[in-house]
Amino acid sequence: MAYIPVKRPKFSILDRIYVVELVRGLGITLKHLVLSLLGKSRSKKDFNGAGIGACMPFPEQRWDDHLPSYYRGAPALVRGEDGRERCVSCQLCEFICPARAIRVVPGSVAPGSSCSKQEKAPAEFEIDMLRCIYCGMCQEVCPEQAIFLSQQYLITPTDRKQAVRNKEQLYRLGGIRKGLIHKWNQFK
């Protein structure tokens, strides 16, 4: 191990008496106090803040418009532009899920649907939101780009059953994703 001496700054006598710095520090905190009481805190707009301080008073103001685009909320299933279920129930997400929140029951593709090329579709797809840790591994592993982390962050089930989301709910949350995956395109 090399011995690396840390360079300490040299303090002047004024710094070492500490009183001046103390008063300056008190001034800084007082400035913050007055500004937040006046409702003029810094970066208040970024936080969608209202009233005292920079904070967003939560149930009244929401994050909705202020979430960064990379925010990872609840996972959801998506449909393609053509309305096709993208999920082919390969169950990779089920296997990768570190919290074992996902349960997929594979089924056959409904006859007459627009995507007869693929072999399977999920008969049932459940995500237990009490187990989900929002890691995004399902999204990463999905070869079909069928599961995405949505921006939904308010998940307040009142009992355990309510916390389990079924296929229908997941598709409703995910909606339609732009961009075709041509792998299953009939005309290709």
Next chain:
Amino acid sequence: MENLLKWCTDVLSNPTWFYLLTTIAKLVVVFAVILAFVVLSVWIERRVAGWIQDRPGPNRAGLPLFLLQRFGSKEEQPLKNLLRFLGCPPDGVIARLCRWLRFDREIPTFGLVQPCLDGGKLFLKQEITPSYVRKFYFILAPMLVLGPPLVSAAVIPFASWVQTPFGEINMCIANLNIGPLWIFAVSGLSVYGLTLAGWSSNSKYPFLGGLRATAQLISYEVAMGLSVIPLLMVFGTLNLQEIVHSQAESGWTLLPLWGQGLSLQRWLLCIPMFISFIMFATCIFAEANRTPFDMAECETDLVGGYHTEYSSMKFASFFMGEYAAMVIGSALVVTLFLGGWSIGFGADAALASCSEWLAVACQFVTFLIKLLAFIFFFVWVRWTLPRFRWDQVMKLCWLVFVELAVLNIVLTAVIIYFIH
């Protein structure tokens, strides 16, 4: 009725009964005020901490109005109906102000009941006494922390005195001639609480916390005692009531703007007084175990310090003891340096010549306002300064404060002796 009045007069004419009754009344008032201020200072602490960190702090805990519906009221929005009843437009200034104050949703308390609710929560929490502690001392320690601050409040004057037909009432529970000494002696007892808590917990972090508390409190008591000596030299008395009275007549210690305070000597004395004020206030911070001197419960290196093993109401009494010490410390600083109950600028004498009871009431309120201001200062400093290192704390006491205090005494003596 007349018999009753006569009986009351008889009882009050007896000096012993008069003394007893007035003392009990004063006790009740002071005790209630201190406990209320403990709660209030917790609230101030959390609100001011919030504001300093650009947060609102605890601002909810109002009584939600949907409770009305739950109890059977048919009205959906009482505020809307009330505004209509009063004839205010629904988008007017008053309506908007009411909505800003959240009147439409709840009866607001601005978070004031939050400390009370926290107290209630602590009452209901599970009480855990680990099996390896020394039970007797483990239970004794919180009492020893909470008790001394409440006892030492006895000598702090909260108003001047009143002449009644039955005798004089001094608005100070115990008008002792050794006021500050009494406070130092009694608040020094609280170190036993911390030490016993640390030792009886029988685990290493509380033990280290208790050791630190012992060393710190004993050291800073020395510096604190030395730092008020210049003040006592100026006033020539140890009676707190007399000290405040002379401040009311001839200018506060730090603000000699009237009476004899306009002399050259008093202005020069401001220098040692100010040094003494800074030292004394710092020592009070250390005595009350507040940041930047909260070495005894330094979370970063001692988990929770001396109260790591405590839970529920025993922990709460440590908490309350700390805040009570803070309130009493502020009261002492206000009394010694900022004029105590005196309103200043000769207003005390003028009010007293008008009506003594009015004067006492005004002085009481003045004292409480000054106390609140100093508590705010306490909190402000806490959320500004980082915690000192342990060796810095001890060095500050033994290598700086003690020497400075002795020099300050000499300086005061020189000024008093040579300049008139």
